[in-house]
Amino acid sequence: MSDILSIRNLRVEGRPPGGAYVPIVKDVSLSVRKGEVLALIGESGSGKSTISLAAMGFARPGCRIAGGEVWLNGYDIMKLSPRERHALRGDAVSYVAQSAAASFNPALRIGRQVIEAPLWHGAGDAATLTAQATELYRKLDLPNPESVGHRFPHQVSGGQLQRLMAAMAMSCGPDLLILDEPTTALDVTTQIEVLKAFKDIIREQGTAAIYVTHDLAVVAQVADRILVLKDGEMVEEGTTDAILHNPQHDYTRKLMAAVRPAPHLVDHVAARDADVPVLSVQNVTAGYGTVTILSDVSMEVPRASVVGVIGESGCGKSTLARVVAGLTPAREGRIELNGKQVEAELDARPREALRDCQMVFQMADTALNPRQRIRDILGRPLQFYHGMTGRKQADRVAELLDLVDLPASFASRYPAELSGGQKQRVNLARALAADPRIILCDEVTSALDTVVAAGVIELLKSLRDRLGVAYMFISHDLSTVASFADEVVVLYAGRVVEKGPSKAVFQAPWHPYTHLLLASVPEMRQGWLEGVADTAEARAASTGSVQIGAKGCPFANRCAKVITGTCETVAPPVRDLPGGLTIACHLPPEALPA
Amino acid sequence: MSDATDPIAPRASVFAGLRLTWTAIIAGSVLLFWFTLALIGPWIAPHGEAEIISSTTFAPIGEGGILGTDKLGRDVLSRLIYGVRTTMLLALVTTVISFACGVTLGFAAAILKGWFDVIVSRIVEAFMAFPSTLLALVIIGVFGTSITVLVLTVGLVLSTGVFRVSRALGYDVGVMDFVEAARARGEGTWWILTREILPNSMAPLIAEFGLRFTFSILFLSGLSFLGLGVQEPAADWGLMVQENVGGLFLGSSAALLPAACIASLTISMNLLVDWFQQRQQGETVLEKIDQ
Numbered sequence: 103m104s105d106i107l108s109i110r111n112l113r114v115e116g117r118p119p120g121g122a123y124v125p126i127v128k129d130v131s132l133s134v135r136k137g138e139v140l141a142l143i144g145e146s147g148s149g150k151s152t153i154s155l156a157a158m159g160f161a162r163p164g165c166r167i168a169g170g171e172v173w174l175n176g177y178d179i180m181k182l183s184p185r186e187r188h189a190l191r192g193d194a195v196s197y198v199a200q201s202a203a204a205s206f207n208p209a210l211r212i213g214r215q216v217i218e219a220p221l222w223h224g225a226g227d228a229a230t231l232t233a234q235a236t237e238l239y240r241k242l243d244l245p246n247p248e249s250v251g252h253r254f255p256h257q258v259s260g261g262q263l264q265r266l267m268a269a270m271a272m273s274c275g276p277d278l279l280i281l282d283e284p285t286t287a288l289d290v291t292t293q294i295e296v297l298k299a300f301k302d303i304i305r306e307q308g309t310a311a312i313y314v315t316h317d318l319a320v321v322a323q324v325a326d327r328i329l330v331l332k333d334g335e336m337v338e339e340g341t342t343d344a345i346l347h348n349p350q351h352d353y354t355r356k357l358m359a360a361v362r363p364a365p366h367l368v369d370h371v372a373a374r375d376a377d378v379p380v381l382s383v384q385n386v387t388a389g390y391g392t393v394t395i396l397s398d399v400s401m402e403v404p405r406a407s408v409v410g411v412i413g414e415s416g417c418g419k420s421t422l423a424r425v426v427a428g429l430t431p432a433r434e435g436r437i438e439l440n441g442k443q444v445e446a447e448l449d450a451r452p453r454e455a456l457r458d459c460q461m462v463f464q465m466a467d468t469a470l471n472p473r474q475r476i477r478d479i480l481g482r483p484l485q486f487y488h489g490m491t492g493r494k495q496a497d498r499v500a501e502l503l504d505l506v507d508l509p510a511s512f513a514s515r516y517p518a519e520l521s522g523g524q525k526q527r528v529n530l531a532r533a534l535a536a537d538p539r540i541i542l543c544d545e546v547t548s549a550l551d552t553v554v555a556a557g558v559i560e561l562l563k564s565l566r567d568r569l570g571v572a573y574m575f576i577s578h579d580l581s582t583v584a585s586f587a588d589e590v591v592v593l594y595a596g597r598v599v600e601k602g603p604s605k606a607v608f609q610a611p612w613h614p615y616t617h618l619l620l621a622s623v624p625e626m627r628q629g630w631l632e633g634v635a636d637t638a639e640a641r642a643a644s645t646g647s648v649q650i651g652a653k654g655c656p657f658a659n660r661c662a663k664v665i666t667g668t669c670e671t672v673a674p675p676v677r678d679l680p681g682g683l684t685i686a687c688h689l690p691p692e693a694l695p696a
Numbered sequence: 697m698s699d700a701t702d703p704i705a706p707r708a709s710v711f712a713g714l715r716l717t718w719t720a721i722i723a724g725s726v727l728l729f730w731f732t733l734a735l736i737g738p739w740i741a742p743h744g745e746a747e748i749i750s751s752t753t754f755a756p757i758g759e760g761g762i763l764g765t766d767k768l769g770r771d772v773l774s775r776l777i778y779g780v781r782t783t784m785l786l787a788l789v790t791t792v793i794s795f796a797c798g799v800t801l802g803f804a805a806a807i808l809k810g811w812f813d814v815i816v817s818r819i820v821e822a823f824m825a826f827p828s829t830l831l832a833l834v835i836i837g838v839f840g841t842s843i844t845v846l847v848l849t850v851g852l853v854l855s856t857g858v859f860r861v862s863r864a865l866g867y868d869v870g871v872m873d874f875v876e877a878a879r880a881r882g883e884g885t886w887w888i889l890t891r892e893i894l895p896n897s898m899a900p901l902i903a904e905f906g907l908r909f910t911f912s913i914l915f916l917s918g919l920s921f922l923g924l925g926v927q928e929p930a931a932d933w934g935l936m937v938q939e940n941v942g943g944l945f946l947g948s949s950a951a952l953l954p955a956a957c958i959a960s961l962t963i964s965m966n967l968l969v970d971w972f973q974q975r976q977q978g979e980t981v982l983e984k985i986d987q
């Protein structure tokens with residue numbers, strides 16, 4: 103029997119406060135062999151995380167394992183005592199969660215946390231274990247493997263922390279590794295490095311792995327077999343090859359379609375010259391404390407249009423939105439709403455200016471006050487901006503909920519009683535309550551599953567058509583932006599490196615950075631990862647990180663086409679190309695990647 | 697849409713759905729018993745607070761009064777019953793004072809930031825640099841022993857800790873997106889404080905209140921024991937321990953009983969707070985795994 107893990111007819115039940123148990127995982131069976139990667143895919147609520155927790159003999163508070171068997175390394179873990187199970191958990195199974203930041207203690211050095219579990223299990227003394235950990239860092243391609251363990255979690259990037267988390271998980275030499283959406287929160291460029299590192303280390307150590315995700319293109323790169331789940335039930339199971347090329351079930355096909363929405367390459371409606379833009383940002387410089395993040399950023403959002411803002415995390419996308427909203431005042435430059443200049447400071451803006459420009463945040467959860475009912479969350483802007491109270495307010499709240507396709511009965515709920523997608527709709531409804539001319543959407547779909555995110559995008563489109571509202575749509579997910587935006591602004595290290603109509607930006611010629619981003623989006627075919635990780639472009643990109651405040655071209659330390667001697671020192675010229683495209687690069691247009 | 701509500705969605709209210717454990721039930725019952733006694737004590741106490749009922753001092757349990765007599769021949773049971781009221785009332789008032797100061801200043805520092813935060817934080821740090829008992833001794837030494845001075849002093853000493861907790865809470869909650877959303881809407885400081893930050897700090901503040909209450913009982917009893925707190929002939933548990941310490945050598949339990957009462961009250965409160973915090977943490981763990 104070479105199965106490391108075998109789950110038979112697993113049933114898990116959950117109980118809402120005060121209610122009766124309802125099934126959340128129904129009769130699921132699976133097995134994972136040594137050296138094999140099994141992917142669990144499905145939307146949130148489909149039971150992926152619940153199953154992977156059950157593989158460790160664990161149920162979330164409020165849940166119970168109601169039936170079935172879980173065999174790990176030949177032990178029936180339901181029959182073990184809690185203490186034996188605990189020992190098994192640290193020794194035989196390891197868990198890597200979506201957010202590495204939540205799993206590290208910010209106050210302790212990374213190296214100490216990595217060796218904590220094996221030390222506790224008596225796998226060796228601190229010096230030996232540290233040496234082993236250093237070896238792991240090296241295998242995971244972490245920079246400075248000797249010294250990275252001395253750093254604190256906040257001193258490394260998100261992608262590095264995620265790999266360190268994997269090092270922590272591997273440090274016990276587990277037989278089974280559970281990876282729960284480990285790259286969902288990462289940039290496409292970082293995702294490649296992390297996926298590659300995971301894949302190599304799994305191969306090398308012959309560990310069995312369960313990979314939980316909703317992204318089929320990622321699965322295509324790492325998994326040997328795929329199990330598709332829906333509402334806690336198995337939809338279909340097969341080899342990666344079979345599922346990708348010959349899906350049997352409609353639901354699987356739907357998931358595949360949602361991964362890469364078709365690019366939106368229509369010619370842009372040429373209304374922009376006629377009207378004053380809703381938002382105009384001119385030569386804005388801004389930052390926090392003494393650091394300057396945005397320098398000399400200019401962009402416009404024409405009426406009733408969608409302008410996408412893309413770039414890796416830390417490039418200043420959120421800062422741009424905050425500057426426009428006044429939350430982080432601009433130091434220099436001009437911001438105009440509907441042709442009228444507004445003050446940089448929030449407090450100095452008149453209420454109409456605030457009303458015209460609303461913001462929707464990335465984390466749907468934290469953007470809603472957990473102690474207020476939806477009715478109050480939506481009612482407040484109605485009262486604040488429009489003086490609407492009582493009956494009229496209640497009617498408008500119902501209308502707003504209807505506008506975002508939620509039932510009116512949700513008015514009496516608390517945010518915790520909604521799913522991620524529903525919360526994001528409420529956030530949108532709160533912005534709409536003001537009757538804004540423009541909504542700043544900061545990564546509004548990034549924390550959502552593909553299928554749910556696709557629904558939110560559809561909603562945004564229909565609202566634009568019905569209400570004529572414009573969006574500044576910030577995202578690191580290029581395919582969503584490509585399918586949705588009329589115009590695109592590419593930010594790198596706080597500067598605009600390329601902008602223009604969507605059609606022009608997503609077609610050759612590209613700015614070298616835009617090209618890197620596009621080339622890093624996983625494709626739904628096996629072997630893509632190995633191919634792309636090997637290109638000169640990807641290698642150059644992985645050597646450096648985003649440098650804010652560089653003298654010449656900010657991308658020079660990661661650019662495969664860098665003109666040594668010029669790019670590092672001289673700020674690149676901004677060139678206007680045909681099709682309304684603007685690119686800031688030293689390369690002449692013919693030499694740009696095409 | 698296919699995104700169904702998670703069947704184990706966390707609760708919206710601080711107390712809703714808290715599941716009881718045996719520890720919580722027992723600790724809660726003990727506290728309820730003492731609270732009730734504090735309310736109705738004077739009507740059910742067999743004798744008066746300072747009434748001398750017997751010429752035998754330090755009478756053992758069962759002789760004289762039900763629980764014996766103290767160093768002046770007063771009824772220990774009656775003094776315990778009167779004492780619970782003094783002890784708890786004083787602790788409650790000091791805790792409320794410490795919260796009124798600490799929470800207001802702490803949240804104000806977190807929201808206003810800048811020089812206000814720096815100045816208040818430095819002053820609080822200066823206070824915290826002294827051991828709290830020493831600080832209280834100095835203040836009482838200067839202003840004399842009266843109930844008002846006692847309550848204000850202990851309230852002040854305790855408020856430094858409350859300040860730190862509330863300031864940290866204010867900073868944590870203050871950077872949440874929903875607070876940013878309120879700021880972006882144009883809401884003023886008062887709205888943000890009372891509608892956004894305070895309701896979301898309730899759970900840790902309630903736990904903190906429980907702990908400070910315990911601490912102030914111990915602190916006040918300590919001061920009474922040193923003779924700087926409640927003065928005779930009033931009954932206070934800390935004072936009773938001090939009065940009757942001499943009886944220990946005569947085999948009297950007049951000093952042990954109030955000590956046991958203090959212990960039962962503070963331990964119960966601590967257990968209840970522990971239980972409450974664990975339940976709250978259970979919620980956040982659940983939220984983390986859910987993402």
Ligand SMILES: Nc1ncnc2c1ncn2[C@@H]1O[C@H](COP(=O)(O)OP(=O)(O)O)[C@@H](O)[C@H]1O
Pocket residue numbers: 390391395413414415416417418419420421422650
């Ligand atoms: N409140 C803050 N204080 C200091 N630096 C910040 C703050 N918020 C963001 N930054 C820094 O500003 C840069 C840009 O961040 P951000 O605008 O959030 O980028 P993005 O949204 O593109 O990921 C990053 O280097 C980040 O570390």
Ligand code: SF4
Pocket residue numbers: 613614615655656657658659661662663664665669674686687688689
């Ligand atoms: S200016 Fe130089 S470094 Fe910057 S993108 Fe162009 S070629 Fe690359």
Ligand SMILES: [Mg+2]
Pocket residue numbers: 419420421544545
């Ligand atoms: Mg951001």
